[in-house]
Amino acid sequence: MRELHVAGPLSRSELGSRTGLTRSTVRALIGELAAAQLVSEVEPEPLGTPGRPSHLVCPNPLRPVALGLEIAVDSIAGAVVGFGGDVLQSLRVDRPRGELSLDRTVADLAQLAARLDRFDEGSAIGIGAAIAGVVRRADGVVALAPNLGWRDVALSHALRQSLGTMLPIHIGNEADLGALAEARRGAARGASHILFVSGEVGVGGGVIVDGRPLNGIAGFAGEIGHMPLNPAGSACRCGSVGCWETEVGEDALLARAGRVRGGGRDAVASVLRDASSGDERARAALEHVGHWLGYGLAGLVNVLNPELIVLGGLLGRIHARIARTVEQQLDRYALPDARRLVAVVPAMLGENAPLLGAAELAFETFLGEPAAWLKPRPALVALATA
Amino acid sequence: MRELHVAGPLSRSELGSRTGLTRSTVRALIGELAAAQLVSEVEPEPLGTPGRPSHLVCPNPLRPVALGLEIAVDSIAGAVVGFGGDVLQSLRVDRPRGELSLDRTVADLAQLAARLDRFDEGSAIGIGAAIAGVVRRADGVVALAPNLGWRDVALSHALRQSLGTMLPIHIGNEADLGALAEARRGAARGASHILFVSGEVGVGGGVIVDGRPLNGIAGFAGEIGHMPLNPAGSACRCGSVGCWETEVGEDALLARAGRVRGGGRDAVASVLRDASSGDERARAALEHVGHWLGYGLAGLVNVLNPELIVLGGLLGRIHARIARTVEQQLDRYALPDARRLVAVVPAMLGENAPLLGAAELAFETFLGEPAAWLKPRPALVALATA
Numbered sequence: 001m002r003e004l005h006v007a008g009p010l011s012r013s014e015l016g017s018r019t020g021l022t023r024s025t026v027r028a029l030i031g032e033l034a035a036a037q038l039v040s041e042v043e044p045e046p047l048g049t050p051g052r053p054s055h056l057v058c059p060n061p062l063r064p065v066a067l068g069l070e071i072a073v074d075s076i077a078g079a080v081v082g083f084g085g086d087v088l089q090s091l092r093v094d095r096p097r098g099e100l101s102l103d104r105t106v107a108d109l110a111q112l113a114a115r116l117d118r119f120d121e122g123s124a125i126g127i128g129a130a131i132a133g134v135v136r137r138a139d140g141v142v143a144l145a146p147n148l149g150w151r152d153v154a155l156s157h158a159l160r161q162s163l164g165t166m167l168p169i170h171i172g173n174e175a176d177l178g179a180l181a182e183a184r185r186g187a188a189r190g191a192s193h194i195l196f197v198s199g200e201v202g203v204g205g206g207v208i209v210d211g212r213p214l215n216g217i218a219g220f221a222g223e224i225g226h227m228p229l230n231p232a233g234s235a236c237r238c239g240s241v242g243c244w245e246t247e248v249g250e251d252a253l254l255a256r257a258g259r260v261r262g263g264g265r266d267a268v269a270s271v272l273r274d275a276s277s278g279d280e281r282a283r284a285a286l287e288h289v290g291h292w293l294g295y296g297l298a299g300l301v302n303v304l305n306p307e308l309i310v311l312g313g314l315l316g317r318i319h320a321r322i323a324r325t326v327e328q329q330l331d332r333y334a335l336p337d338a339r340r341l342v343a344v345v346p347a348m349l350g351e352n353a354p355l356l357g358a359a360e361l362a363f364e365t366f367l368g369e370p371a372a373w374l375k376p377r378p379a380l381v382a383l384a385t386a
Numbered sequence: 387m388r389e390l391h392v393a394g395p396l397s398r399s400e401l402g403s404r405t406g407l408t409r410s411t412v413r414a415l416i417g418e419l420a421a422a423q424l425v426s427e428v429e430p431e432p433l434g435t436p437g438r439p440s441h442l443v444c445p446n447p448l449r450p451v452a453l454g455l456e457i458a459v460d461s462i463a464g465a466v467v468g469f470g471g472d473v474l475q476s477l478r479v480d481r482p483r484g485e486l487s488l489d490r491t492v493a494d495l496a497q498l499a500a501r502l503d504r505f506d507e508g509s510a511i512g513i514g515a516a517i518a519g520v521v522r523r524a525d526g527v528v529a530l531a532p533n534l535g536w537r538d539v540a541l542s543h544a545l546r547q548s549l550g551t552m553l554p555i556h557i558g559n560e561a562d563l564g565a566l567a568e569a570r571r572g573a574a575r576g577a578s579h580i581l582f583v584s585g586e587v588g589v590g591g592g593v594i595v596d597g598r599p600l601n602g603i604a605g606f607a608g609e610i611g612h613m614p615l616n617p618a619g620s621a622c623r624c625g626s627v628g629c630w631e632t633e634v635g636e637d638a639l640l641a642r643a644g645r646v647r648g649g650g651r652d653a654v655a656s657v658l659r660d661a662s663s664g665d666e667r668a669r670a671a672l673e674h675v676g677h678w679l680g681y682g683l684a685g686l687v688n689v690l691n692p693e694l695i696v697l698g699g700l701l702g703r704i705h706a707r708i709a710r711t712v713e714q715q716l717d718r719y720a721l722p723d724a725r726r727l728v729a730v731v732p733a734m735l736g737e738n739a740p741l742l743g744a745a746e747l748a749f750e751t752f753l754g755e756p757a758a759w760l761k762p763r764p765a766l767v768a769l770a771t772a
Contacts, residue, residue: 218727222691223688224688226685226688230617231617231618231681240721302610303591305605332627336625337520337604338606338607
């Protein structure tokens with residue numbers, strides 16, 4: 001199931017070689033999955049050459065489906081994603097920036113989810129939600145979301161109430177989930193050791209080790225924006241000093257370029273434009289970000305030995321402009337053996353990466369234990385007949 | 387097999403609850419393993435209470451065994467470790483510090499291995515070797531071992547020639563393997579997310595994520611001693627500037643304490659003694675190391691969210707003296723949620739940690755696929771009858 005979800009339609013023999021299972025086991029499993037309407041088999045076009053072409057096994061994009069949700073600083077979003085990764089429907093609604101209560105947020109999300117008519121709870125495997133904050137995986141509590149003003153908020157519980165669902169709900173950090181989406185569907189497809197760095201006002205990270213997200217003991221891993229990097233640096237909103245994000249976040253870029261902080265995407269775009277037309281201050285600001293970005297990345301390359309670094313958000317949008325500086329810093333500060341093996345690329349999925357990653361998170365349990373899903377689930381059956 | 391190797395003798399019911407296997411499956415598997423002489427079942431003492439006590443399943447400490455080897459800067463060592471973790475025999479031989487050729491080193495190791503008469507190739511699962519260097523896991527090539535003067539050295543191949551063996555040979559970085567040993571048999575037993583930091587002249591690291599070593603794409607992960615941390619720092623022997631080890635390694639401590647660099651363990655011990663008797667310069671040097679150690683650890687706590695940090699080598703020996711400073715730096719620079727969950731402790735296995743980790747590395751393949759080991763292995767059978 002994992003192979004089909006990640007790679008899409010595969011022949012029986014490809015499935016065999018990817019899983020190491022024997023032909024007869026693959027055939028038996030496909031029979032079971034087809035009976036549960038999770039896959040279908042398609043007879044391929046004749047090849048025009050001797051030999052029988054292998055049947056193509058296709059994931060059923062309508063069963064199961066997952067609901068991805070996102071709580072961003074200035075918008076909320078939802079997407080229905082099918083087995084195999086097709087985005088069946090998606091929706092994003094802007095909200096005013098700043099602190100918004102939990103109650104209001106989950107009510108808005110429930111309203112948005114109600115408009116996603118391709119979401120059928122009976123065919124759903126679960127719900128994932130991405131949030132710009134520090135998330136405790138075990139119970140879906142948001143320990144800290146500074147840009148929303150949340151601390152120790154039981155998001156998973158509140159979502160369950162508001163959506164009125166029995167489905168499993170998983171909460172994840174937006175950078176972690178962005179990393180998962182880029183690894184499965186975007187710039188890092190096919191790679192197994194990935195560092196995802198996403199910067200806007202805050203800088204977050206997601207680390208994929210051997211194809212799986214690195215969560216740490218409680219889901220707090222990947223807070224790379226708060227590595228202390230500049231002992232002579234300035235105060236960070238986290239309470240520490242000289243964190244990486246004070247040198248490479250949106251505010252650092254805008255302030256150095258002589259702009260008002262908090263200007264968002266438009267302000268960053270104007271810095272890029274001005275740098276292109278020769279504005280020295282805009283150029284120096286971008287150079288500063290590239291310098292500290294490469295410096296911090298070098299340390300992480302030495303610690304994690306990734307094959308790919310994916311830059312998302314603000315950092316993805318300015319990548320082309322700062323790439324040379326970043327590469328030079330890697331040359332200077334990363335160990336040659338690890339440095340040679342790593343490439344730095346911009347993210348591909350844009351602002352929807354965390355949303356798609358949230359849906360992928362919901363699929364994870366299913367992919368780990370698809371067999372459990374072949375049996376009718378009592379809670380849902382009860383719900384359906386009620 | 388993994389449960390028995392890591393935890394030692396377990397009852398059938400404990401094995402069932404740890405593995406999630408049914409009683410009948412556990413019984414069948416134990417029967418198979420007992421027939422292959424890999425485990426034995428012991429009838430426990432009567433409990434004096436009603437009910438039949440569960441049989442105790444014991445790993446056979448003599449089958450399989452693994453050979454651990456270590457190439458340190460000033461010694462070489464070997465150990466025979468049995469299934470279940472018993473150290474059946476070990477030996478360490480001092481060598482002069484400095485550059486020693488590959489040929490000389492593997493010849494010395496072969497001589498040492500010949501003296502380990504508890505090592506029986508017919509019962510052996512493999513050979514692991516620890517080295518203070520950057521190791522490419524795939525082919526056992528040492529990409530860089532600065533203290534030995536080695537670059538791109540095919541250690542695995544040379545060991546095979548010198549030992550004249552058909553057994554699988556695995557090479558690992560000494561800090562990575564120290565981490566593995568401390569996780570399995572030492573200070574981090576039972577923990578699953580661990581950061582191991584080992585300092586002598588160089589500072590190395592090993593990261594355990596969810597119970598498994600983090601290797602990165604090519605085995606270069608964990609080179610934490612070369613995270614750039616002090617932009618105003620001094621040149622590092624790796625060619626970079628301001629690496630962590632230039633602030634917390636042995637030379638940093640000795641130079642700040644006014645001693646000659648390269649003084650080794652005795653010089654460090656004298657700094658500790660002098661600090662205890664009030665020598666200000668020795669105290670300031672230890673304070674400096676504690677300050678930068680805690681600063682670097684804080685960043686890694688934010689990135690990795692470990693539950694335990696184990697300090698080995700020099701850093702373990704001075705831990706009691708610098709613990710307060712390290713904890714203060716963590717309070718200051720690590721995110722509160724991740725910081726609360728992490729403890730810093732000294733290593734337990736002392737200088738033998740990498741050696742025991744090397745043997746554990748040799749066991750890894752076996753633990754992943756014990757079934758393969760139940761069949762006679764043609765190559766070894768041929769060797770035995772030759």
